[in-house]
Structure formats: structure tokens, C-alpha cells
Amino acid sequence: MLSVEDVTVRLADSFNVVSGVSMRIERGEVVGLVGESGCGKSMTSLAIMGLLPAPQARLQAGSIALDGKDITSLPPYRRVEAGCGGVAMIFQEPMTSLNPVLTIGDQLAEAIRVHDGVSGPALRHRAQELLEMVRMPDAALQLGAYPHELSGGMRQRVVIAIALACRPQVLIADEPTTALDVTVQSQILALIRELCDELSMAVLFITHDLGVVAQLADRVLVMYAGRIVESAPVGTIFREPAHPYTRGLLACLPNPLARGRRLQTIVGQAPRPHEIGDGCAFAARCAYAEDACRSPGADWRQVDGDHGVLCRHPQSGQLVQ
Amino acid sequence: MWLYILKRLGAAATTLAAASVIIFIFIHLIPGDPLYVLLGDGATPDQVDALRQKLGFDRSLAVQYFSWLSNVLQGDFGQSIFFQTPVLSVIGDGAETSILLASITMVWIILLGIPVGMIAAMRHGSWTDQGLSGLAMLLASVPTFWVGLYLILIFAAWLGWLPSSGYPSIFDDGGLANLQHLLLPSLALAAPNAALILRLTRASMLDVAREDYVRTARAKGIRPWRVVVRHIFRNALLAVVSAFGFTLAALISEAVVTETVFALPGIGRLVVQSILRRDYPVIQGVILITVVLYLGVNLCVDLSYRFLDPRVELE
Numbered sequence A: 001m002l003s004v005e006d007v008t009v010r011l012a013d014s015f016n017v018v019s020g021v022s023m024r025i026e027r028g029e030v031v032g033l034v035g036e037s038g039c040g041k042s043m044t045s046l047a048i049m050g051l052l053p054a055p056q057a058r059l060q061a062g063s064i065a066l067d068g069k070d071i072t073s074l075p076p077y078r079r080v081e082a083g084c085g086g087v088a089m090i091f092q093e094p095m096t097s098l099n100p101v102l103t104i105g106d107q108l109a110e111a112i113r114v115h116d117g118v119s120g121p122a123l124r125h126r127a128q129e130l131l132e133m134v135r136m137p138d139a140a141l142q143l144g145a146y147p148h149e150l151s152g153g154m155r156q157r158v159v160i161a162i163a164l165a166c167r168p169q170v171l172i173a174d175e176p177t178t179a180l181d182v183t184v185q186s187q188i189l190a191l192i193r194e195l196c197d198e199l200s201m202a203v204l205f206i207t208h209d210l211g212v213v214a215q216l217a218d219r220v221l222v223m224y225a226g227r228i229v230e231s232a233p234v235g236t237i238f239r240e241p242a243h244p245y246t247r248g249l250l251a252c253l254p255n256p257l258a259r260g261r262r263l264q265t266i267v268g269q270a271p272r273p274h275e276i277g278d279g280c281a282f283a284a285r286c287a288y289a290e291d292a293c294r295s296p297g298a299d300w301r302q303v304d305g306d307h308g309v310l311c312r313h314p315q316s317g318q319l320v321q
Numbered sequence B: 001m002w003l004y005i006l007k008r009l010g011a012a013a014t015t016l017a018a019a020s021v022i023i024f025i026f027i028h029l030i031p032g033d034p035l036y037v038l039l040g041d042g043a044t045p046d047q048v049d050a051l052r053q054k055l056g057f058d059r060s061l062a063v064q065y066f067s068w069l070s071n072v073l074q075g076d077f078g079q080s081i082f083f084q085t086p087v088l089s090v091i092g093d094g095a096e097t098s099i100l101l102a103s104i105t106m107v108w109i110i111l112l113g114i115p116v117g118m119i120a121a122m123r124h125g126s127w128t129d130q131g132l133s134g135l136a137m138l139l140a141s142v143p144t145f146w147v148g149l150y151l152i153l154i155f156a157a158w159l160g161w162l163p164s165s166g167y168p169s170i171f172d173d174g175g176l177a178n179l180q181h182l183l184l185p186s187l188a189l190a191a192p193n194a195a196l197i198l199r200l201t202r203a204s205m206l207d208v209a210r211e212d213y214v215r216t217a218r219a220k221g222i223r224p225w226r227v228v229v230r231h232i233f234r235n236a237l238l239a240v241v242s243a244f245g246f247t248l249a250a251l252i253s254e255a256v257v258t259e260t261v262f263a264l265p266g267i268g269r270l271v272v273q274s275i276l277r278r279d280y281p282v283i284q285g286v287i288l289i290t291v292v293l294y295l296g297v298n299l300c301v302d303l304s305y306r307f308l309d310p311r312v313e314l315e
């Protein structure tokens, strides 16, 4: 349904923060996009939304299509005009994602008016319905509330309601729970999963938390330094990760069975956008790297059916912890 | 809300009381004697003493203050020493000019400062923006009288389009057409203040444009102008409105200069002349009224905040 081909995002100072990212997401599917902070997850999602912050960042190459219609580089309002406004987004920071001087109802109404073209009582009814969909207590009452009167979790529900008002076929959730505490986090995750099934949306769920991925995603994309380095169904990623980076990430997870052992880390640091050379960006931290890895031209390999990896020597076998 | 207004009025009364003492003392500290101004240099000491007694200037400063204060509280600002007429009527004569000048200036400030600031912000980084910002910087940094003199030079002396000085009342011959006399003075007075509001509007809109909620608004698919007006400008306005209190203070002091440069029969010029004449009651009256006005406007600005920003609790 959503198809992203070779998307490259370039910063104003001419470094690529996203390089040749491709993905396909189908209806009813939750795809997890994982990667360290700064690897380009938010930039990828903003590129898909058509909301890259100009002039600091722009889409250098690539194409984005929804149900076969090309929506590359169209900002959301142009997509609505073109009749393909089916991508919506939930943002990372619920405390700042809502306009402080407008009521929840007003902010919902804006989106409803654009996407449903209704007004008056129908508008109000739809707004209330949306708040009920995101399990907001006292939905009718909260329409008149201002963002500062709500907790972080409640605000994130409102942000989700606003996204749903756009009647999305694809919902991009950019670390929607990072800023929330653990109990609220699991409620919001459960909500997103339910909504995905209820409305048969496709969800691109962005996170750096592998635990969340395990809980929510059907398929996982691993991102490193602006590239997708591995793609596999969630079970495969956890059972037999092929990319040395993915294996490193999984080995870093605290293992309750191995108490007392030192926590593993990946040596070195992820490169900043300007430090990324032509070769494999992970080579400097990779135990299996050889000279060839530092020159350009690593190809995407299909390990098996739906498990692909961007590496010259993908590993096989189960991870031993 | 009413409780808040009441509290603020109480605070204002305290400020006013303190201000009245300071005004009174400082004015009497100005060297020079109004009586000689009034009677001329040839006056004999006997004549001066007689007048001093008649006007009550022979009493102690404290006694004079309290008698003035009790009169003011009853609405009597006393007699002008120079004009020998009630202070309120002297001020009233200048009020028309000053109120009209201030109002027209405010209209300029709002009309020029805010929309032009919006345009500069929306074309951030372009030549339009750089030109407008540069001009604003220039206008904000030159003194009002300088702008006034150049306006007179260009529009009155060279082009001869507009009068350079004076202001006949709109109730006299000419009627509303007399307002053209206020065009140049109000522009001169507006220039530096409009420039400040322009820069502030531009800067706070650029700040707000980076906020996450603006991105949320765009993501909804609403049109760009709606994002600008309803989300960016609406929030940027908070900073701009709070600046209007300061703008008023600037206007009051700059009006004195402007009215002098353009020879306008307003309250600003009245103050300057009254200081030269040591016309204490008039100076005191004008300054007191100015302080009241200033406190009033700031209260209004703070109250308007409550309507602009729901996060503000008035307590």
C-alpha cells in the first residue's frame, strides 16, 4: 500500500542523513523501524509525510507512493487536494505537539473539516467519536479542554485522535511513547495495536526500544547511519539476526537470565552524518569487517524469503547470549 | 477575575501614591522660582512675597503636598500659575491633539509593525526579509526627532505635500482635513515603535514556526495560510501584545519631542513649556494623569493576556 523507494534526505550542509531507504507496508501490518538516536528515523518519517523541515533538509532523491499514486514531496495539504491524504503521523513529544492556545476540540475540528468536510453538530459528533476511539475518559467534556490541562498520556491520545481524524491508511508513529512513563507507555502501545486492527491501517512504528518492537511489530527494519541494514519478520530478527549491527544490538539487551554478567555494548559510536563515508558505515565498529567493507558497493542480499540484509558477510545462526 | 482586577487596582493606587510624592518633590527641586517667571525680572521683593503668600508657596513642602493631594482626590488639580486657569482645562486644551496623535500613531504601529513583520517572517531569509529587517533596524535606532526632521524636509519643504507644523482643531475650519497636520508627526512617532513591533513580530513568528505543534498542524493537511494565522501568528501575538505596554511608555516620552519638533499644541509640548515656566500645578497634573494612563494600559494588556493565553491564571 505504502511504497517508499530509494529515499535520500540531504541536509543543507550537504550531508545525507537518510540514504536510499526503501520499504513497503501493507494494510493491517505494523512495521517497526529501529535504530539508535540520530540514525535518521524521524527524517525518514518526515520525508514520507512530506514535512521535511525546509530549508535545513530536503528530499534529494527517491519516490513515495500510496496505493500507486505518487505523493513524493507533496505536503499534506496538497495530498488532500489530490485526494490521497492517507498518511498521518503521531509525534515523538506529546507535551509540545499540541497548540497551547487552542482547545482540543478546535484542534480536532481543523483536521475533521479538512478530511470529512463536515461542520456544525456533525463535526462535534465526529470529534467526540474520535476521542472515544482513543479511549479518552469524558470525551465530550475534554473537547473544551486546553492541552495544559491534560497529562502527557492524555495529550498523546489527543495527538492520535488528530491523526485518526485524517482517516489514515498509513499511520506513522515516531517514538510515540518515548516521553511517557512505563504504564502509560503500554496503554498507548495497546491502543495503537487495537486501532491498527480495528481500522485495518498500516502502521510504521518508529522506536529505539527493541522490547516495544517485539511486543508490537509484525516486521522489523533496522536502520543504521541513514540506511536500512536489515529487514525481517519480527521472529526472525530476534531468533537469527544476520547483520552484525543487529546482532550487536540484541546482545546489548539486558538478559534477566544472565544476571551479574557485564552488560554488552557495541564498541565505538555511531557516526555523525558528516562522518559517513562511501563504504559500510558500520565497518569501523564491526568485528567481521575486512578491507572490502570500507569500499562502496555492498548490495542488499536476500538471506531467505523475506529476510534481507545490507552486509558483505551476514552472520547466520542463533545469537548466543 | 474581578478579585484580580481589584488587587491590581490596589497595587496601582500604591504606585500612584508613591509616584505623586516623587513627582511633587522632584518638581520643587528644579531650580528657579515660578514667581519671577510670572512677575518678570523687574518685580520687587514685596510683590513677590505677596504673590508667594497668595499662592501658598510660603508653607512647608509637606503641607503643600497634602493640600495638593486632598484637592486632587476631590478632582481639583489647582490653578495654572501661568495661565491663571484651572489645570484640568489647560490640559484639556492639549488633550485633543495628544489623543489624536497617539491614536493615529497606534494605528500606524499596528498596521505597519504587525503585517510587515508577518511578511518578513514568512519570507524568512529572502531579499524582502533582509530589506525590511534592515530598514526596521535603522528606524529603531535613530531618534524620533531626526526622523521627524527628515519627514518635514522631504514632505513639507521639498514636496510641499503636507504641513510641517501646528495643528488646528478638527472642530475648527477645515474639519477632519486638519488631521493631515498629524500625518507627519504620527509617522515620525510611529517609526521607531513600529520598527520594534515589526522585529518582535518577525522574531517570535520564526520562533513559533519551529514549534512541534506547527508541524502537527501541517500534518493535518490544513492550508498554509491557516497554519500561519491560526497557529504561528496566534502564538507569536502573545509576545507582541506584552510589548505594547512598553511601547506606550516610549510613546509618552517621545511624544514630548515630536510635539516640540512639529510645534503641536499637545500635552507633550505643554509639559516642556510648563517646566520652563515652573508651572508646578500643570506639570504635576500632567505627570499624574500620564501615570494613571500608563497603569491603566498595562492592566488592560495583562487582562488581554487572559483571553489570548489560556495557560495564564490571573491571581
Ligand SMILES: Nc1ncnc2c1ncn2[C@@H]1O[C@H](COP(=O)(O)OP(=O)(O)OP(=O)(O)O)[C@@H](O)[C@H]1O
Residues within 6 Å of the ligand: A011, A017, A035, A036, A037, A038, A039, A040, A041, A042, A043, A044, A053, A056, A057, A175, A208, A272, A273
Ligand atoms: N532540523 C534539522 N537541521 C539539521 N539537522 C538535523 C535537523 N533535524 C535532525 N537533524 C540531524 O539529522 C540526523 C537524523 O536525525 P533524526 O531526527 O532523523 O534522528 P532520529 O533517528 O529520529 O533520532 P531520535 O531517536 O533521537 O529521534 C541527526 O544527525 C540530526 O543531527
Ligand SMILES: [Mg+2]
Residues within 6 Å of the ligand: A041, A042, A043, A092, A174, A175
Ligand atoms: Mg526522532
